[in-house]
Amino acid sequence: MTVSDRAKALLKVTTPDYLSTFSMPDLFHFMQDLGQSVGGRLALQVSSAVRNLSGIDCQSEGYDLLNNDLQEKETRLEQYKTHRESINKAVHPFDENDEFTRADTLKTQLNVQYTKIRGLAKKAAFKLSLEKGSKVLNQIPDIANGVAHWIGWLKQQTKQLDLSIEEKNWMEKCLLPYAYWQVDQTKKTTKKKDKRLNQYYHNRVSKAKNRFVQNPLTIKMEEKKKEELVNWAFRQVATFHRASSRVEGRNGYLAFVHHANKGITQRRKKVLTVIHNFDIRRVDDKTPAQTLFNKDFPHLFEFILENMDDLPKPRKRKMKTLIKY
Numbered sequence: 001m002t003v004s005d006r007a008k009a010l011l012k013v014t015t016p017d018y019l020s021t022f023s024m025p026d027l028f029h030f031m032q033d034l035g036q037s038v039g040g041r042l043a044l045q046v047s048s049a050v051r052n053l054s055g056i057d058c059q060s061e062g063y064d065l066l067n068n069d070l071q072e073k074e075t076r077l078e079q080y081k082t083h084r085e086s087i088n089k090a091v092h093p094f095d096e097n098d099e100f101t102r103a104d105t106l107k108t109q110l111n112v113q114y115t116k117i118r119g120l121a122k123k124a125a126f127k128l129s130l131e132k133g134s135k136v137l138n139q140i141p142d143i144a145n146g147v148a149h150w151i152g153w154l155k156q157q158t159k160q161l162d163l164s165i166e167e168k169n170w171m172e173k174c175l176l177p178y179a180y181w182q183v184d185q186t187k188k189t190t191k192k193k194d195k196r197l198n199q200y201y202h203n204r205v206s207k208a209k210n211r212f213v214q215n216p217l218t219i220k221m222e223e224k225k226k227e228e229l230v231n232w233a234f235r236q237v238a239t240f241h242r243a244s245s246r247v248e249g250r251n252g253y254l255a256f257v258h259h260a261n262k263g264i265t266q267r268r269k270k271v272l273t274v275i276h277n278f279d280i281r282r283v284d285d286k287t288p289a290q291t292l293f294n295k296d297f298p299h300l301f302e303f304i305l306e307n308m309d310d311l312p313k314p315r316k317r318k319m320k321t322l323i324k325y
Contacts, residue, residue, distance in 0.1 A: 024146025027091055031088070033135055033139075037128050037129070041121075042124055043077060045076075076120050079116075079120055083116050085194075087110060093154070098177035098211070100151050103147065104144075107141060111137075111140060114136060114140070154237075158171055166217060174211055175218075176233050178211070179230070179237045180208075181208045277289045
């Protein structure tokens with residue numbers, strides 16, 4: 001099993017015989033660290049250059065110098081965004097050719113992109129702190145190994161199927177990539193302004209779908225068997241989560257409630273945790289608990305009704321004695 005965002009609380013209760021768990025750094029926070037240490041500072045430099053240029057006549061003596069400075073800083077910021085996109089594209093279990101991603105290749109790609117980002121910071125005349133730089137670098141091996149760990153698990157799951165060599169190759173090189181990119185798009189929360197990244201993922205979906213539809217084995221396979229294998233593949237690839245961005249809204253809500261109410265009681269925290277784990281459902285209609293333990297649990301509301309005792313009766317108030325004069 002692979003967990004993202006470190007999942008320290010979960011790892012405390014795991015044992016190799018029960019949940020053999022690999023802790024993978026969360027891509028959302030990895031990118032956030034990059035943004036705070038480099039991206040945000042580059043954006044501030046662009047904003048400052050825009051302010052310096054605003055209100056200056058284009059015919060004035062210092063206009064060309066300020067304009068060139070702005071263009072240089074905008075170019076660096078655009079290069080930073082390109083490197084971020086490259087990182088985002090790389091951290092997937094399938095590479096550009098829809099082959100399984102190799103851990104050593106992914107490590108190299110991430111280190112190269114990070115080195116280029118550090119180069120941009122140097123050109124922008126600011127240094128990364130040793131603490132921030134080490135924090136980002138130390139996450140790279142575990143990100144790559146986390147992807148590789150999940151791929152190893154997926155291969156083990158595939159071996160359990162009664163497939164011929166031809167069907168196994170079709171599964172790994174055709175069906176699984178097709179299912180992964182379809183599911184990945186339903187989970188994607190990229191912003192509308194990330195047009196290039198959105199177009200990239202759209203192209204990956206189309207490319208994988210065309211390869212799947214046009215494959216000779218897809219065409220000649222019995223429909224019932226093909227439907228079963230397709231459903232199986234979609235269930236497996238849905239277990240890969242590289243970022244916690246979809247749950248950060250919940251964390252933000254809890255932070256808001258905590259601030260508004262000047263704290264959240266321990267009892268309420270436990271209730272919210274139970275609701276999150278046993279009641280909230282994903283696109284596949286499974287709760288986090290079902291996904292983790294691969295078993296069904298009773299419906300939360302029905303379970304409460306069945307196990308709840310009679311409600312306590314309202315307390316009796318003492319009647320005031322009327323005094324007669």
